[in-house]
Amino acid sequence: MAKRNHLIIGCGPAAFSAVQTMRRLSSENEVTLITREKHLPYSLAALPYLVSGKTSEADLWQADEDYLQKMGCSLIREKEVVEVAPKSKQVVCKDGERIAYDTLLIASGSHPSSPDIKGLDKVKFFSFHTLDDCRLLKRELEGKKDVIIYGAGLVATELAIALLDAGYRVKIVVRSRILRRYFEPDAGQMIEDLFREKGAQVYKGHTIDEVKKNKGKIEVILSDGSAFATEVLILAVGVKPSSLFLQGTGIELADGAVLVDNRMKTNIEDIYAAGDIAAAPDFFAGEQGLNAILPSAISQGKIAGANMVGQETKYEGWISRNILNFFGNTAFSIGLQESEGAQILKEIGRERKQYKKLIYRDGNLLGAVFINSEVFPGVFQYLIEKRVNLGEYAELLFRKPKDTSLWLMLENERKESLSLEE
Amino acid sequence: MGSFYDVLKVESGKCPADCSACEQVCVEERTGKEGCSGITAVHLPEVNYHGAAICNQCGEPACMEVCPVVAITKDENDGVVRIDEERCVGCGICTLACPYGGMSWNRDKRKPFKCDLCDGEPKCLGSCKYGNISFLKSRPVVDQLRSKDPFSPGVPNCIGCSVELAMRFTFQILPENTFIFSTEGCSIFLTRGQSMRAVCALPTYICCMTHVASTATGLKRYYQRMGKEVNVVAFVGDGDAVDVGFQPLSGAAERGENIIFICADNEGYQATGNQRSGSTSIFSRTATSPVGGKWRGKPEKAKNLPLIMAFHGTSYVATATVAYPEDYARKLTKAMAVKDGMSYIHLLCPCLQAWGFRSDQTVEVSRMAVETNYFPLWEAEKGKFRFTYEPERPKPIKEYAQLMAKYRHINDREMTYFQDEVDSNLSLMRSLAGTRGVET
Numbered sequence: 001m002a003k004r005n006h007l008i009i010g011c012g013p014a015a016f017s018a019v020q021t022m023r024r025l026s027s028e029n030e031v032t033l034i035t036r037e038k039h040l041p042y043s044l045a046a047l048p049y050l051v052s053g054k055t056s057e058a059d060l061w062q063a064d065e066d067y068l069q070k071m072g073c074s075l076i077r078e079k080e081v082v083e084v085a086p087k088s089k090q091v092v093c094k095d096g097e098r099i100a101y102d103t104l105l106i107a108s109g110s111h112p113s114s115p116d117i118k119g120l121d122k123v124k125f126f127s128f129h130t131l132d133d134c135r136l137l138k139r140e141l142e143g144k145k146d147v148i149i150y151g152a153g154l155v156a157t158e159l160a161i162a163l164l165d166a167g168y169r170v171k172i173v174v175r176s177r178i179l180r181r182y183f184e185p186d187a188g189q190m191i192e193d194l195f196r197e198k199g200a201q202v203y204k205g206h207t208i209d210e211v212k213k214n215k216g217k218i219e220v221i222l223s224d225g226s227a228f229a230t231e232v233l234i235l236a237v238g239v240k241p242s243s244l245f246l247q248g249t250g251i252e253l254a255d256g257a258v259l260v261d262n263r264m265k266t267n268i269e270d271i272y273a274a275g276d277i278a279a280a281p282d283f284f285a286g287e288q289g290l291n292a293i294l295p296s297a298i299s300q301g302k303i304a305g306a307n308m309v310g311q312e313t314k315y316e317g318w319i320s321r322n323i324l325n326f327f328g329n330t331a332f333s334i335g336l337q338e339s340e341g342a343q344i345l346k347e348i349g350r351e352r353k354q355y356k357k358l359i360y361r362d363g364n365l366l367g368a369v370f371i372n373s374e375v376f377p378g379v380f381q382y383l384i385e386k387r388v389n390l391g392e393y394a395e396l397l398f399r400k401p402k403d404t405s406l407w408l409m410l411e412n413e414r415k416e417s418l419s420l421e422e
Numbered sequence: 423m424g425s426f427y428d429v430l431k432v433e434s435g436k437c438p439a440d441c442s443a444c445e446q447v448c449v450e451e452r453t454g455k456e457g458c459s460g461i462t463a464v465h466l467p468e469v470n471y472h473g474a475a476i477c478n479q480c481g482e483p484a485c486m487e488v489c490p491v492v493a494i495t496k497d498e499n500d501g502v503v504r505i506d507e508e509r510c511v512g513c514g515i516c517t518l519a520c521p522y523g524g525m526s527w528n529r530d531k532r533k534p535f536k537c538d539l540c541d542g543e544p545k546c547l548g549s550c551k552y553g554n555i556s557f558l559k560s561r562p563v564v565d566q567l568r569s570k571d572p573f574s575p576g577v578p579n580c581i582g583c584s585v586e587l588a589m590r591f592t593f594q595i596l597p598e599n600t601f602i603f604s605t606e607g608c609s610i611f612l613t614r615g616q617s618m619r620a621v622c623a624l625p626t627y628i629c630c631m632t633h634v635a636s637t638a639t640g641l642k643r644y645y646q647r648m649g650k651e652v653n654v655v656a657f658v659g660d661g662d663a664v665d666v667g668f669q670p671l672s673g674a675a676e677r678g679e680n681i682i683f684i685c686a687d688n689e690g691y692q693a694t695g696n697q698r699s700g701s702t703s704i705f706s707r708t709a710t711s712p713v714g715g716k717w718r719g720k721p722e723k724a725k726n727l728p729l730i731m732a733f734h735g736t737s738y739v740a741t742a743t744v745a746y747p748e749d750y751a752r753k754l755t756k757a758m759a760v761k762d763g764m765s766y767i768h769l770l771c772p773c774l775q776a777w778g779f780r781s782d783q784t785v786e787v788s789r790m791a792v793e794t795n796y797f798p799l800w801e802a803e804k805g806k807f808r809f810t811y812e813p814e815r816p817k818p819i820k821e822y823a824q825l826m827a828k829y830r831h832i833n834d835r836e837m838t839y840f841q842d843e844v845d846s847n848l849s850l851m852r853s854l855a856g857t858r859g860v861e862t
Contacts, residue, residue, distance in 0.1 A: 017487060024482070043490035049511035055491050059509050062492055158513075295519055298487050325514040328532060332518060374457060376475075377514075378484070382521035396468055406464045406475045406523050410434045413522075418782065 004029040006308055007091065007101035009081050011035040013043055013294055014275025015107040016062055017301030018308070019073050027309040031073035034091075034099070036080045036108075039131050040064060044155070045294050047134045051141070052162035060131070081108070084249045086268045103270045103308045106246070106258055107301065110239035110276040110292055115150065118210040123218050125211070125233040128159055137234065144231040145169050148220055150208050152178040154293065154322065156236035161326045164198045171201045171230065173208055173222065175237070182322040182333040186348060187355050187369050191324070191331055194353060198327050239292055241277040254279055257290050262315045264304035272308060274300035283317035283385070284336060284366065291318040319384060323377055329353065332377045335367030335384050342366055345398040358398050363389045370401065379405040388412050426564040427479065427501025430537070430544050432461070433554045434473030439465065444474055444546035444555060451545045453535055458528045460537030461546050474554075477524030477537040479503050485516035485525055485536075502538050510534065566751040567594045572623035573612045582781030584771040584788065585609055585686050587744050589657060592684065593624060595754050600653040602626045603638045605667070607659035608693045608773075609686060631662045635674040638681045646680070653682060653758060660687040660701035664727050675734040678763035682754075685727065685766070688773040696776040700725045703796075704843065705836055706828045708776070713831045723843065728768040729850075732802040737763030740801035740810070743770045745788035749799055749810050756801070770797045778827025787825050794822040795848045800855065807854040819844050 006022065008015045011033045019031055033041075041062040049055045068075055083092040084106075090098045112127040114120075126137045141147070147163055149156050152174035163170050172178070177188050178195070192202050203222060210221040217229040241256045252259045252267040257279035264272045264280065274280075275297040279288040296318045306313040321334040338344070342361040349355070355371035364387055368380045382388070388408050390397060397404040432444075441463075448459035461476040479496075483503045486494040493509035494516060496502070505516075512533045517525045528535045537544075539557075547557050572593050579586040585608040593600065602624050604613040614628055615621035629637045634656045642654040663671055663685035671683060690708055691697040698708040704723045707713045711720035732739040737760045742750035750769070757765035772787040774780070779787055791797040792811065796819060799811040819841045823829035832840065 013488075013490075020487075045490035045513060045515065046511065049491070049513070054511040055509070059491055059493075294490065294515060295488050321518060323514045323518040325512055325527075325532060328529065330514065330527065334518075376462075376520070376523040376525070377518040378520040378525065379523050381518065385521075393469070396466075400466065400468075402462075403464050403466045406462065407466045407469065407471045407473070409521070409523065410464065410473060410475060411471075414435070 004102040004309075005100065006031045006103050006105065007099060008033045008105040008107055009035075009091065010105075010107035010109055010275070010277075011037070011041040011075060012107060012109050012275060012297065013062070014109075014278075014297040014301035014304070015105065016041055017298045018105055018107070018274065018305030019071055021302045021305030022309050023071055025306060025309055025311050028072075029102075029309060031071075032076065032099070033073060034076045034079055034081060034093075036078070037130065037132075038078045041075070042131060043294065044129065045158075047128065047131065048155075048158040048162040050131075050134050051138060051159065052165045054162075054165075057131075080245075082245050084246060084251065084271070086250055086271060089270070101270075103272065105304050105308060106243075106251075106266075106271065106273040106277060107275045107297075107304075108242045108245075108277055111242045112236065113238045113240045115208070115235060115237045117208050119212045123211050123213055123233065125218075125235055128155055128234055128236050129239065137232075140232055141168070146217075146230045147171070147232045147234065148173060148218075148228075148230040149234045149236060150174075151235065151237035152202075152204075153181070153236065153238050154179070155239070156234075157324065159234065159236065160195070160200060161324075164195070164200055164327070169199065171203065171228070173203045173206050173220070175205070175207050177204045178202065179322065179324070179333075182320065183331070183369060184337050184357075187331070187333070187357070187371060190348070190350075190353060190355050190371055191326075194327060194329050239276065241290065243277055254288070259288050262286075262303075262317070263307045263312065264300055264315060265307065272304040274304040280315060281317045283319045284339075286317060289318075291320060293320075293322065295321065316385060319381065321377075321381060329372055331355075331369075331371040333367075333369045334377065334380050335359070335365070337367060337369075339366050343394070345395065347398075356398065356401060358394065358401075360390060360394050363391055363394070365390060365397075368401075373401060375401045375405060379409050382409050382412075386412060426560040428539070428542070428560060429479075429558045430476065430539055430547070431556045431558055432474050432476050433556075434464065434475065435471055436554050437463070437472040437474065437552060439467060439472050441472070441552070443549040443551070447545050447549040448537075451540070453528060455528055455530050458526050458530075458535050460524075460526065460535065462523055462526065475523035477503065477520075478522055479537075479539070480522075484519040484521065485534075488515045488519040490515065500539070500542065502541075503536065504538050505534060505536060507531075507533060563747045563751055566755065569594050569596065569598050570623070574615075574621040574623075577612050577615065577621060579608060579611050580775055580781065582774050582784045583608065584744055584773070584784045585659075585688065586612060587784065588686055588769050588771055591744060591747060591750070592655075592657065592754065595751050596653055596655060596758065598624070599651065600624055600655055601638075601641060603629060603634050603641075603654070603656040603658075605629050605631045605634050605658050605662050606693065607631075607661065607686075607691075608688065609657050609659065610693070613657075631658075631666045633670050634658050634662055634667050635670040635679070635681070635683060638683075639674050639677075639679040642679060642681050654680075655682045655684060657684045657686065659692075660685055660689060660727070661691045661699045663687075664700040664725055671731075672734065675731060675736045675764050675766065678735075678737065680761060680763065682757050682765045682767070684769060686769050686771040687727075688771045688776065689724070690773070690776055692773045692776045696773075701727065705832055705840060707831065708828070718836065719828070719831065726847070728766065731766040731768075732805070732807070735805065736766050736802075738765040738801070738803055739767075740765075741768045741770070741797065741799055743788040743792060743797065743799070745785045745792065746799060746811060753801060753810070756803075772826075776828070778830075779825055783825065787822075790817065790822045790825055793817050794819050794844065796822050796844055798848060798851050800851060802854075807851070807856070809851070809855055 258273035323332040
């Protein structure tokens with residue numbers, strides 16, 4: 001049988017995890033990655049640490065030329081795909097080149113959404129999504145002190161931590177509150193307090209209505225009329241799937257995201273999608289939705305890679321999760337924040353800045369939130385994903401989360417290894 | 423063939439309530455920080471669970487896959503998953519990715535910390551007084567594998583079959599210029615397959631049970647005459663070696679034919695429904711030595727065929743089980759080196775169907791046979807006897823007997839008799855081995 005040709009749009013974590021999976025399954029098919037960027041593959045999650053100086057560009061690359069060669073894949077850089085033609089099984093690039101594929105993986109990721117702010121075209125502002133953004137920002141930050149970050153999602157929060165670690169005076173303006181998707185108001189408040197302790201000023205429930213130049217600085221006017229000046233303005237109000245080039249191709253989209261089934265396949269045969277662009281089924285309800293986080297990109301890439309080389313593999317569905325290590329604190333959240341008919345155990349230790357919460361239904365864990373609690377976060381993911389029944393031990397899990405979660409995991413592992421034999 | 427690495431095995435759930443020695447040692451030796459160790463003691467008195475969690479050194483480490491700065495790698499040589507502390511930025515995504523509690527958090531350094539097997543000398547190993555941590559070194563075994571597994575997948579043997587395990591292992595150690603002689607019995611399922619389809623990549627000859635040794639002799643002599651170096655290996659069951667095929671085996675041993683004769687002893691005619699053989703142990707319940715009425719299982723003791731073979735003046739005789747693969751591999755290599763006579767290896771192959779134990783207990787039963795001295799591991803090179811392994815603290819035969827259904831009827835008096843039998847067999851072996859101790 002002739003070698004098949006797998007084309008991958010993008011070279012982020014989802015794309016790369018697909019390639020690694022194909023090779024792990026001993027596929028010798030041709031693999032080509034095509035990216036808008038001029039750089040080698042890197043992970044967006046590492047960029048804030050470039051700002052704080054905890055890593056350097058030399059350590060950034062997920063793969064160098066040697067590694068790409070070892071993996072037997074070619075990387076086409078600085079080439080933008082502007083159209084997909086499923087009928088002729090080709091993609092069309094901006095420069096007019098057409099590249100054929102047998103199977104296509106769309107892993108083109110996302111791009112920052114641009115907020116509607118008056119006067120934005122007259123001032124210098126930064127976004128934070130690519131290495132080039134990061135380089136520009138770093139250059140701008142030299143010799144400056146005051147930074148405003150608009151937005152408090154994952155990227156914005158990580159960036160704020162990096163800037164605070166590096167000694168900048170940071171103001172965070174957020175339309176709702178910090179990490180709204182991952183932490184409910186009281187947990188979010190605790191995280192916010194820890195940010196304030198570190199010197200951050202947080203303006204929540206505000207939008208930036210207007211920006212203008214003022215004596216070499218940028219004046220920012222909030223929705224309540226208050227105004228202050230800053231040296232650097234960073235906009236990080238969220239990301240949107242980079243799917244403009246897919247419109248009108250017949251590939252089914254919803255709010256810009258590519259709809260995929262539990263094999264990461266789109267509505268069109270031989271076209272797959274994974275990562276920040278894919279609306280994949282979620283774990284609890286099987287409803288298609290975006291989950292633009294690194295671990296989901298990796299697992300979706302794996303599923304897509306396996307199915308593309310003909311190894312039918314099904315996705316268990318994504319579980320929302322996030323971990324934040326900041327100023328010596330750890331906050332992590334996994335799963336659902338609330339659910340109908342679910343029981344919730346919650347305890348807030350304000351003095352010691354501790355927070356714990358479990359949510360479960362019919363003995364199945366649905367979600368957990370811990371701040372400054374000594375637990376192994378991944379074990380809670382295990383308990384949810386494997387649907388380990390807590391039985392009568394939900395309260396024990398709440399009271400002694402570390403030991404109980406490990407016990408439930410170890411016992412389940414033991415039972416699983418036995419049941420393989422039954 | 424995949425990669426084989428040394429494994430730090432932690433038997434969780436069997437620890438005493440007040441012991442966290444493994445964790446303490448790791449903290450002292452490695453991080454100096456309370457609560458940050460590569461192994462985590464788990465104490466949950468509410469459910470009476472005491473154990474430990476540790477990194478599995480996964481084949482596809484989830485921690486490695488998510489690391490945004492490639493600070494986590496899996497070493498191709500020793501299989502250890504390591505964190506490059508310099509490269510690590512302390513984002514902690516790995517702690518969220520690892521489902522097994524293998525990724526600790528060092529609050530001082532604000533970075534993750536994990537088990538790296540102390541670069542081959544795990545400190546926690548010596549700290550456990552209860553034998554719950556063991557360091558299983560696969561390298562000495564794997565290094566002896568010379569050939570590819572000659573048997574195709576999907577052989578019809580029972581899941582957990584010790585004969586299958588033994589054969590796959592045996593014929594990966596023997597080089598490719600090997601001929602297999604097998605006969606009716608469980609080994610035939612591998613060499614010839616069901617419905618006569620060949621499933622073995624090595625040349626195989628199936629003989630009648632009555633003349634395996636003499637037929638193998640003929641082929642070996644042919645190649646000797648042609649000046650060609652080949653291994654002729656008979657791999658048969660105990661019914662063949664101990665009972666119906668004994669005469670030609672004895673003759674071949676007497677003549678000193680240069681063949682390797684391996685007896686996979688599952689103590690009975692198991693492929694045909696568990697009839698007793700001359701190798702079936704006393705008290706064993708079989709189809710022809712039942713339990714009930716005046717019957718208490720097999721009334722006779724088993725023949726000790728390896729000893730009988732040794733007293734033929736056979737060049738090399740050894741006993742082995744798959745529970746001690748290093749030991750077996752070494753013996754097989756010695757058997758191959760013999761050029762001036764016959765080699766005989768007696769392999770204990772517990773049969774899960776006939777003996778009555780769970781399919782995941784094959785290796786455990788094999789090991790317990792040795793640990794109770796029911797089946798001592800020894801070898802005899804030209805009449806010189808030597809133990810190759812001696813259990814440090816031998817267990818009573820009761821612990822072996824309890825593992826399976828075929829001894830379930832044994833009463834206390836019989837158990838005492840059984841123990842006496844084991845003891846007297848052992849002292850016979852001791853008198854033969856003299857002062858020659860365990861060779862390590």
